[in-house]
Amino acid sequence: MSSNRDIDALIDMMARLPGLGPRSARRAVLHLIAKREMQLMPLADLMHKVAATARECLNCGNLGTTDICDICLSEKRANGQICVVEDVADLWAMERGHAFKGRYHVLGGTLSALDQIGPEDLRIPQLVNRIDAESVTEVILALNATVDGQTTAHYIADQLEGRVTLSSLAQGVPIGGELDYLDDGTISAALAARKHL
Amino acid sequence: MSSNRDIDALIDMMARLPGLGPRSARRAVLHLIAKREMQLMPLADLMHKVAATARECLNCGNLGTTDICDICLSEKRANGQICVVEDVADLWAMERGHAFKGRYHVLGGTLSALDQIGPEDLRIPQLVNRIDAESVTEVILALNATVDGQTTAHYIADQLEGRVTLSSLAQGVPIGGELDYLDDGTISAALAARKHL
Numbered sequence: 517m518s519s520n521r522d523i524d525a526l527i528d529m530m531a532r533l534p535g536l537g538p539r540s541a542r543r544a545v546l547h548l549i550a551k552r553e554m555q556l557m558p559l560a561d562l563m564h565k566v567a568a569t570a571r572e573c574l575n576c577g578n579l580g581t582t583d584i585c586d587i588c589l590s591e592k593r594a595n596g597q598i599c600v601v602e603d604v605a606d607l608w609a610m611e612r613g614h615a616f617k618g619r620y621h622v623l624g625g626t627l628s629a630l631d632q633i634g635p636e637d638l639r640i641p642q643l644v645n646r647i648d649a650e651s652v653t654e655v656i657l658a659l660n661a662t663v664d665g666q667t668t669a670h671y672i673a674d675q676l677e678g679r680v681t682l683s684s685l686a687q688g689v690p691i692g693g694e695l696d697y698l699d700d701g702t703i704s705a706a707l708a709a710r711k712h713l
Numbered sequence: 714m715s716s717n718r719d720i721d722a723l724i725d726m727m728a729r730l731p732g733l734g735p736r737s738a739r740r741a742v743l744h745l746i747a748k749r750e751m752q753l754m755p756l757a758d759l760m761h762k763v764a765a766t767a768r769e770c771l772n773c774g775n776l777g778t779t780d781i782c783d784i785c786l787s788e789k790r791a792n793g794q795i796c797v798v799e800d801v802a803d804l805w806a807m808e809r810g811h812a813f814k815g816r817y818h819v820l821g822g823t824l825s826a827l828d829q830i831g832p833e834d835l836r837i838p839q840l841v842n843r844i845d846a847e848s849v850t851e852v853i854l855a856l857n858a859t860v861d862g863q864t865t866a867h868y869i870a871d872q873l874e875g876r877v878t879l880s881s882l883a884q885g886v887p888i889g890g891e892l893d894y895l896d897d898g899t900i901s902a903a904l905a906a907r908k909h910l
Contacts, residue, residue, distance in 0.1 A: 566753070
């Protein structure tokens with residue numbers, strides 16, 4: 517490609533990132549080399565730093581740089597609610613909503629017979645242990661609306677039945693959504709869960 | 714975002730790369746942290762290496778890790794042809810075509826009255842010097858088909874008039890292109906340059 521081994525290797529590595537392909541990786545690398553002092557060096561430093569310090573919270577599975585993450589350490593967030601999410605990206609999405617004030621539990625995936633992923637692989641036993649340890653009163657299942665996500669939600673609901681209040685995110689029309697562009701399942705769900713005005 | 718300063722900073726830096734936005738930067742960073750040993754560390758190392766060694770070829774402006782790039786050093790490519798391109802990305806695009814066997818000259822941009830970019834800012838004097846120094850017989854102007862690109866091509870053609878054979882890339886229908894999707898200018902150019910069968 518560029519007739520230079522290191523630059524080619526850098527482009528190859530960048531092209532393997534999700535969302536980037538060979539063309540955008542080339543553009544990104546040329547951009548970085550052009551802004552060497554301001555971007556390339558700081559980015560490399562930051563990557564080293566994150567590689568050395570990033571770790572999963574031992575309690576909830578969130579990403580951070582300490583054994584117990586800031587959310588689990590914060591007394592303000594010990595309101596008896598735990599929101600169960602599939603992965604860290606989902607936790608970040610919930611946090612961007614600024615609506616949930618409790619703590620999280622990151623499963624690290626979903627149950628999957630096909631991929632032989634069972635409850636032990638998913639931090640589900642840890643979730644069950646947290647119910648008593650943190651005096652949890654409500655578990656909100658914020659799993660993706662996929663078959664595996666819903667199977668996992670049912671399994672967790674079975675495990676926690678009777679011990680806590682269980683809830684899941686409402687299904688319906690997204691804010692700003694147009695009916696014409698929604699799939700049939702979403703419209704059925706929104707109709708079934710209609711609200712009286 | 715992620716409730717962690719370093720990880721947030723890394724996402725912010727990645728989001729500033731061309732072709733990436735906040736969402737794809739988050740996905741890329743989570744992917745990198747998940748593959749820390751295999752991807753995050755090597756990527757950071759490679760970035761440091763490239764930041765320390767990458768430089769422009771003193772002769773042609775290509776990117777490499779030596780003062781004179783491999784293409785300029787290769788005797789095989791001293792065939793009397795120089796292909797003039799706007800930037801390194803264009804040089805790489807030409808090299809991917811595997812069709813050009815000569816050397817390159819990277820201008821580093823185009824003439825632009827608006828941005829006050831004149832011939833001295835563009836490595837055009839160096840191009841003129843190379844004509845004699847490398848016994849160049851043909852200069853191929855592979856500049857983009859934009860107004861600034863064509864202005865620059867005309868200026869260079871004026872400078873080299875009578876000293877070398879001048880040519881530019883053919884304009885016409887791209888391989889695999891459909892007429893219905895081509896702009897009027899391309900169709901006109903392809904018609905004007907039609908070939909007898």
